[in-house]
Amino acid sequence: MTSKDCQSRKHPVLRHAPLALIVLIAAIGAFTLRDYLSFDTLRENREALLAYRDTHFAAMVAGFIGIYVLIVAFSLPGAAVASVTGGFLFGLAWGTAANVVAASLGAIAIFQAARLGLGQTLAAKLDASDGTLKRIKDGLHENEVSVLFLLRLVPAVPFFVANLLPALVGVKFRNFVLTTVLGIIPGALVFTWIGVGVGEVFDRGGSPDLSLLWEPQVIGPLLGLSALAALPILLKALRRKKGI
Template sequence: MNSDERPVGRSWLRNLPLIVILCVAVAGYLTLRDELSFETLRAHRDALLAFRDENLLGLAALFVLTYVLIVGFSLPGASVASVTGGFLFGLALGTVLNVISATIGAAAIFTAARWGPGTLVSGRLETSGGRTGRLMARLRENEVSVLFLMRLTPVVPFFLANLLPALVGVKFRNFLLTTALGIIPGALIFTSVGVGLGTVFDRGEMPDFSLLWEPKILLAIAGLCLLAALPIVIRAVRGREDP
């Protein structure tokens, strides 16, 4: 192998984790979308509850591992997993386990993307001039606020909110912090749905997520978004006032 081929080989190896994630995500969507469902949970509810009563720590560990794999490989069923956390462990412990699992899975995608194409893409963006260079500079100034907004606004798919920060070179500690804190509101909502899931199943129904669009929920999320955006507004105003 000559010297020209080695960088290509190394580049391929660095991209391998992200390639594996994308391939598993596609395969999972095609094969597991009907398996990781509320129907499956309802069919196995008695066995899961019995196992929980006998081995709470074991089930919690298995739950976290499963949820991390779902998020880390972008498999279908993340919302089912979040609701399951509330169903099996209650609001407090379920929310904690949901947040920990989703954060670890998000960190795995971020790391794979950063280790692969992220370094190259962010390096090129950093050295580019013009409008792109100015946008990157503003992102650096408001990194935490922008990441919080990505987590709080439901219009940004979770996978993209994990991938894009790695490609533009945000700091890992800021990504981890804003992920862990920014997903708490959503985790609380989905976990609370799971707390009453047994009653819903007994009625022969499926979970109702219409509460996500209730005014009190939307207003709370809007308030958090405004709070996250406040530092950006303050810096923008100060920038205009500077001579």
């Protein structure tokens, strides 16, 4: 009996337990942690954080990544604050690397939890479907990498949606990991860049302005990357229409 067969024979409660736990913790965190995972908390603790970073750099990086993974894996509030904090603490290069690693690990964790339970059930139903659902399923799997990149690059798609939706429709794990790691780099660069200058913002008595994400010089390149990700889908559609 293969490991896949063993997983499919698990009691439904056990299969759905990881995702149920994530939903429960996410709901609790939305009400209890919002005031703590904030820019005000970063402002109030920045001196202590910088002092600890200067004396225990490796431990600070490991601790930061661990906390960020939990934020993403349990869809807790504060992901944007964490990304900005990465830039504030570690600079553009190290901060971007830490943000990408942490966000990717958290995304993989929630993807696996969703795929193990609800995703397994929905994927089986899609495999057994026909008609419109079958065409949608076939189209998705034919353009899987492009669609996954679009989910990562389009700013309007919430991060938790880009983590959960692929698991619920049965995309390949390796494609999810590849597009997650590469697809979040542009956004991570922007948030980290904001974080690099956040100390000066605090000194002026202000708060980081995340509306910068929607400035033409930022949103333009992101939309350009989104168009590149969508190009293979459009070309395949045109070829199919022309019978090539």
